[in-house]
Amino acid sequence: MKKLLLTLLALCGGIACLLCAAYWFRDPLLKLGANRALAATQISITTLRGVEFDARHLTLAELNLNLPSGQELSFTGIELRFALQTLRDIPVPERLDIISAHLTGTTQTEATPETSAPSLRVNELLAQLRGLALPPISINELIIPQWHDALRLTLQPAADGLDLDAASGALHLGAQFRQAAPTAPAQLQMALTRFDAILGDLHLILEPGADTHALDGSGRLVFDDLAALMGELQQAAPGLSVPTLQTPPLRSADLSWRLSGNVADDLYGTLDAANATSFVFGLRAGSTFTVPEGVIAEVGDSTLSFPDDVSLTIATGAGLGVSTGQMTLQLTSRYAQEPLSLDGKLLLNHCLLDAATACNLDFNGNAAYGSYAASGSFAFSLGNLSGGPGAYRVKTSNLALKGLPPDVPAFDVDAALTLTDTGLSFTTPLALRGTPAPLTLAVNGNYTFKNSALALRLTTPRLAFAAGSSALSAWLRAWPYPFDILNGAVTALAVDARWQPDAALTATVKGQLQDVGGFYDNYAFAGLNGQVETTFTIGDRFTLATPPLNLSVANLQVGVPVTNVNVSFQIDRSTQVLRIASFAAKTMGGALAGENLRYDWNAASNALTLRFSALDVAQMLTLVGYDGVTATGKLSGEIPLTLNQDGVVVTSGELHANDPGGTIHYQGAATASKTGNAQLDLVNQILSNFQFHTLTSSIDYTPTGDLLLGMQLQGYNPDLGSNQPINLNLNLSNNIPALLRSLRATSKIEDFLQEQFHGTAP
Secondary structure, three states, X not given: OHHHHHXXXXXXXXXXXXXXXXXXXXXXXXXXXXXXXXXHHOXXXXXXXXXXXXXXXXXXXXXXXXXXXXXXXXXXXXXXXXXXXXXXXXXXXXXXXXXXXXXXXXXXXXXXXXXXXXXXXXXXXXXXXXXXXXXXXXXEEEEOOOOXXXXXXXXXXXXXXXXXXXXXXXXXXXXXXXXXXXXXXXXXEEEXXXXXXXXXXEEEEEEOOOOEEEEEEEEEEEEOOHHHHHHHHHHHOOOOOOOOOOOOOOOXXXXXXXXXXXXXXXXXXXHOHHHOEEEEEEEOOOEEEEEOOOOOOOEOOEEEEEOOOEEEEEEEOOOOEEEEEEEEEEEEEEEOOEEEEEEEEEEEEEEEOOOOOOEEEEEEEEEEEOOEEEEEEEEEEXXXXXXXXXXXXXXXXXXXXXXXXXXXXXXXXXXXXXXXXXXXXXXXXXXXXXXXXXXEEEEEEEEEOOOOEEEEEEEOOOEEEEOOOEOXXXXXXXXXXXXXXXXXXXXEEEEEEEEOOOOOEEEEEEEEEEEEEEEEOOEEEEEEEEEEEEEEEEOOOOEEEOOOEEEEEEEEEOOOEEEEEEEEEEEEOXXXXXXXXXXXXXXXXXXXXXXXXXXXXXXXXXXXXXXXXXXXXXXXXXHHOOOOEEEEOEEEEXXXXXXXXXXXXXXXXXXXXXXXXXXXXXXXXXXXXXOOOHHHHHHHXXXXXXXXXXXXXXXXXXXXXXXXXXXXXXXXXXXXXXXXXXXXXXXXXXXXXXXXXXXXHOOHHHHHHHHHHOOOOO
């Protein structure tokens, strides 16, 4: 535009010289005389036809000029109105009307030395705009290279400035410059419309100074579809340098902005470190803009709105960017087809475009993605403002999450992230809140862009438990489970997880149990020790796997006390079968054992065989509670178990007495009255002091919980006056679940918990 104005100014001067030459000489040397007059401007006339003039007008049918840029400017239908005071004066142009102007050719630029620094002086530019001695100029049709539609251009000089009006197709630009004197404020107003709808406007005021100028401005930018607008511009000017991005950076905008600050007289020097300065840039409440889908991978249309006024301090000199700023924002979008939203206040500090300078952001508000939501304060340190490779940091305060299991405790992070071209790595402590004691977990991992794979590792310090406020249930919120840990510790606990799209989540959990005690439902345990390790996958099929493991339990109370439990087992990944290499425990003065046991979760039923040895009959009778009956001896045998969907079934188990046998004393036999049944009375007499040397029994257990014992005993009663052998058959039955419930209903489990953990019962 500056070159065009200077060209028109030179054109007016040239035409004035031409008029003088034509008036005074009236000879065929008009063209030569005009070229001589324009020699200082480096503009030459190549064609001059149809010259007619009188005392007030000069018309030219055709005029072609060679410009210093190497281009050619052709005019048709030129009419210059002028005032001529006397024949000795130079005519004063009053108005220039041009029917058509056509600019052709390619601009030739002169090479400048690499050492020359660019310069754009504000005072010089203002002086040129004030000093343009132009008459009103109207170009009905201006055709320039790379512009499809003709421009309609009007220049209207004023005493203190210049008005410009340009239109092309549906687009219309109006501009007004005013400055009464070099020291007076300079004002620039511009408005761009399309079909009379405002696309944008601005109002700038410059307060001139010697080296710096105070700047104050405001304006608005409004459009519904940037892609369509750029398409119209491209159609209007097929070769014009209009950004041809595959996806425009904006789709729509409605921004009301303001600007204040200082600029150096040399505008390029404003960005120089030696001329560090700052501006205040603001947006008015209600401003919005939308980024279209595809600008960021997998992110849909994103609309950002500002319900409150925005204020940003723009720094220049040592770097260009936002030195401080605050904004209340609302963002709605989609990521990977899931809704994404942000709502809160954002504070910016030292966010410069210099890639070596970190940008610090603080966000306080709410964020939601799909079924997950987060609220709290977030502090970000961005090593690269563009979001490219570099170091980043995210720190939260009072973080609240929605969408996680309800028992997960509240936590905060202080994450260090490293972004490369291939992936993202991170490490962070997880500081748990609301726990019985301060606890910080360590998390680190990496995310690979190529296959979208996430690898994560979580480790914990030693976790110690105690009955009451330090039980496991006190560490997690909304504890819904029928078990708890009341004593002991877990050390070296680590979780390794891997995930990627279209694949199962795989995790491995490792830890060391140290004297762990607690309860499950109505069963209590203490002294649980051993290394645990399990790998599980969550996908179309849930699977578990372990290496060979060994666990021991010092005490187990299920109604019947069990001690010194040791089990060696492994879960096979491919078959999902639990293999128990060995099982051993002490109970009722004897032992339980089993080897090579197999349990298949996918099978309809599983068969297991347990052996018992040297169980003390006296202790067993104490549990059953038969009044007036005492006994001695040891029992051994085996129990073939079948586990199915109906429960536990025992068929044809075997029981026998260890040598040398034992005794049965029915103390009520001596005082019992005669029943009238001779056989029953005889049995009572025999059991009053029965010495058995052989005892065998079958064992059956039904799905309803009934234990059936078919016992055969061989022995004698020395009180009957002889050692004659006696064969005795007894059938006993009892409901084991009811018996265990009865045993657990006593104080035994409560006493066990009190003794082991000094805590309360389940």
